[in-house]
Amino acid sequence: MNQPQFTKAMGQDEGAGPRRTIDAPFGAALVELGAKRREIVGLTADLGKYTDILPFRDAFPDRFMNVGMAEQNLVGIAAGLARTGYVPFATTYGVFASRRALDFIAIGLAHSRLNVKIMAGLPGLTTGYGGTHQAIEDTGLMCLIPDLVVIDPCDAVETMAATRAIADYHGPVYMRLPRGKVPVVLDPAQPFQIGKARLLASGTDVGFISTGFMTERALDAAAELAKRGISAGVLHVPTLKPLDTDAIADFAARVKRVVTAENHVTRGGLGTMVAEALFDADVVKPLTRIGLPDKFIECGVVSSLQDRYGISTRHLVEAGAQATRRS
Amino acid sequence: MNAVPNIAAQSADIDALRRRAKNMRRHMLVMARGPGQGYVGQGMGIADVLAALYFHEMRWDPKNLLAEHRDRFVLSTGHYSIALWAALAEAGVFPLSELPTYGADDSRLAMSTIDTTPGVEMIGGSLGHGLGQAIGMAIGDRMRGSTARVYCELSDGEMQEGSTWEAAMAASHFGLDNLIALIDCNGIQADGPMVLDMEPVADKWRAFGWDTQEIDGNDMRSVVEALAATRSGVKRPFAIVLRTKPGSGIPSLVAREKAHFIRVEPSEWDALTAELDATEST
Numbered sequence: 001m002n003q004p005q006f007t008k009a010m011g012q013d014e015g016a017g018p019r020r021t022i023d024a025p026f027g028a029a030l031v032e033l034g035a036k037r038r039e040i041v042g043l044t045a046d047l048g049k050y051t052d053i054l055p056f057r058d059a060f061p062d063r064f065m066n067v068g069m070a071e072q073n074l075v076g077i078a079a080g081l082a083r084t085g086y087v088p089f090a091t092t093y094g095v096f097a098s099r100r101a102l103d104f105i106a107i108g109l110a111h112s113r114l115n116v117k118i119m120a121g122l123p124g125l126t127t128g129y130g131g132t133h134q135a136i137e138d139t140g141l142m143c144l145i146p147d148l149v150v151i152d153p154c155d156a157v158e159t160m161a162a163t164r165a166i167a168d169y170h171g172p173v174y175m176r177l178p179r180g181k182v183p184v185v186l187d188p189a190q191p192f193q194i195g196k197a198r199l200l201a202s203g204t205d206v207g208f209i210s211t212g213f214m215t216e217r218a219l220d221a222a223a224e225l226a227k228r229g230i231s232a233g234v235l236h237v238p239t240l241k242p243l244d245t246d247a248i249a250d251f252a253a254r255v256k257r258v259v260t261a262e263n264h265v266t267r268g269g270l271g272t273m274v275a276e277a278l279f280d281a282d283v284v285k286p287l288t289r290i291g292l293p294d295k296f297i298e299c300g301v302v303s304s305l306q307d308r309y310g311i312s313t314r315h316l317v318e319a320g321a322q323a324t325r326r327s
Numbered sequence: 328m329n330a331v332p333n334i335a336a337q338s339a340d341i342d343a344l345r346r347r348a349k350n351m352r353r354h355m356l357v358m359a360r361g362p363g364q365g366y367v368g369q370g371m372g373i374a375d376v377l378a379a380l381y382f383h384e385m386r387w388d389p390k391n392l393l394a395e396h397r398d399r400f401v402l403s404t405g406h407y408s409i410a411l412w413a414a415l416a417e418a419g420v421f422p423l424s425e426l427p428t429y430g431a432d433d434s435r436l437a438m439s440t441i442d443t444t445p446g447v448e449m450i451g452g453s454l455g456h457g458l459g460q461a462i463g464m465a466i467g468d469r470m471r472g473s474t475a476r477v478y479c480e481l482s483d484g485e486m487q488e489g490s491t492w493e494a495a496m497a498a499s500h501f502g503l504d505n506l507i508a509l510i511d512c513n514g515i516q517a518d519g520p521m522v523l524d525m526e527p528v529a530d531k532w533r534a535f536g537w538d539t540q541e542i543d544g545n546d547m548r549s550v551v552e553a554l555a556a557t558r559s560g561v562k563r564p565f566a567i568v569l570r571t572k573p574g575s576g577i578p579s580l581v582a583r584e585k586a587h588f589i590r591v592e593p594s595e596w597d598a599l600t601a602e603l604d605a606t607e608s609t
Contacts, residue, residue: 070493073459080463107453108460112442
């Protein structure tokens with residue numbers, strides 16, 4: 001029998017791969033912003049240690065509040081602060097923000113277009129703590145809220161760039177938060193812009209449309225497919241709302257088959273939104289959706305859960321290889 | 328620092344405030360008559376505290392509603408909007424001629440508050456939102472060195488929303504002496520008399536670290552004195568538990584108490600108005 005693997009504790013890095021990493025990129029970016037802009041404040045609901053916001057607390061203790069385990073109140077207080085001119089960045093886990101505080105984000109923030117940034121830790125399947133902690137349907141829920149910007153960054157570079165961009169943007173934002181040692185995948189020279197997709201590879205046999213850390217896997221899959229003589233394009237979509245439907249339609253029109261990839265259930269997330277966007281644009285292509293199944297995921301080791309539930313690089317390679325066989 | 332009038336510095340003219348409250352009740356009847364319905368009972372119940380706030384206690388300017396250092400009134404129970412419209416109309420924010428549009432398509436005077444209407448600080452109505460946002464405003468004011476105060480109305484039924492208690496904990500933790508909760512205890516909720524007993528209300532707020540008073544919310548002198556007492560310098564948030572009567576000011580409406588949503592027959596409006604006019608101001 002194989003040696004058993006164990007779930008790591010909440011604060012530990014659970015998914016370090018071969019790439020260079022940056023430690024707590026969000027915290028670093030927020031400290032940099034806070035030094036320039038006195039209206040930026042930090043809040044958390046007893047998860048400061050696990051959402052990389054403690055560097056901000058240490059740098060600006062007078063502009064930081066820990067409201068305890070109370071996500072509805074976290075969002076409410078952030079809303080009130082925004083009404084007095086502050087720009088709150090509020091951190092908690094994605095599950096608690098999206099499920100527990102949904103009405104507070106919808107009515108308390110989005111309905112009034114308040115300038116609050118919800119920073120959602122443990123996005124998708126990035127913890128082995130089971131369904132209570134895995135925000136596998138959060139971007140779908142948040143994208144249904146009018147006027148809310150929803151972002152799922154790929155790597156450390158984009159996490160920092162997106163943090164800066166949403167601070168400059170006036171309005172409510174829900175952003176998935178990679179925390180801890182976050183890999184560097186993207187070219188920092190390519191700017192992040194809210195609402196803009198980024199073309200990372202232009203192969204035409206298969207086109208990966210991906211968001212969040214799945215873009216890293218799409219790039220790895222494209223490299224593997226290239227070895228097999230299959231050319232794969234990669235369109236990275238860090239902003240799920242507003243969705244860059246033009247870029248998605250243009251990209252899909254040039255590939256034989258589209259494969260969406262997201263760290264989220266395939267229903268209601270990127271895969272669904274891409275399908276809608278392509279129909280709306282009269283671009284009808286075969287479509288494979290890579291993501292999590294419509295079920296709660298159990299406890300376990302993150303890497304093995306990701307592999308078991310279909311979001312490891314292997315699944316993208318298989319989908320890409322199949323795409324060429326079908327066409 | 329505050330560019331808004333400090334009305335509270337003047338001593339209260341209780342009779343004048345009673346007349347304001349009576350005018351507001353008259354405005355509410357005018358409003359409700361249009362659609363033939365409205366939260367008249369609750370509106371009448373909190374008319375006295377709104378009159379005391381808007382015409383005595385709060386530092387605000389009807390000509391400059393977004394003044395940076397204004398005192399803010401947060402109406403957490405957005406469906407009480409009829410009372411807020413009455414206060415704002417009485418202060419001249421809206422012309423009285425606009426009152427009959429209450430609840431009409433495209434009217435600014437909606438049946439539940441929306442913050443695009445002048446004078447509204449927050450979208451109320453999804454209950455349990457007000458106190459948390461009021462805390463954020465109170466912290467924000469304190470952080471920017473403003474001496475403005477935040478008054479947050481909430482209701483007894485609303486205390487059943489757990490977010491109210493999340494907020495109650497945080498307000499005392501942060502020592503918000505610029506925050507005043509006005510808890511309208513009228514004893515009714517949507518399904519009838521208190522579906523879930525919330526007593527003892529005052530003890531609950533006291534236990535959560537609030538400086539708490541309990542008064543007759545339809546007695547103007549008690550209301551004015553309780554509001555004045557919140558300027559005591561105690562480093563705690565203040566809760567005023569207001570015992571109010573739905574329909575207060577119109578005896579035949581009070582007699583229908585325990586009704587969350589009072590329906591008024593078209594033939595009754597003149598009689599109710601006459602009854603209000605004949606009633607001594609509280």
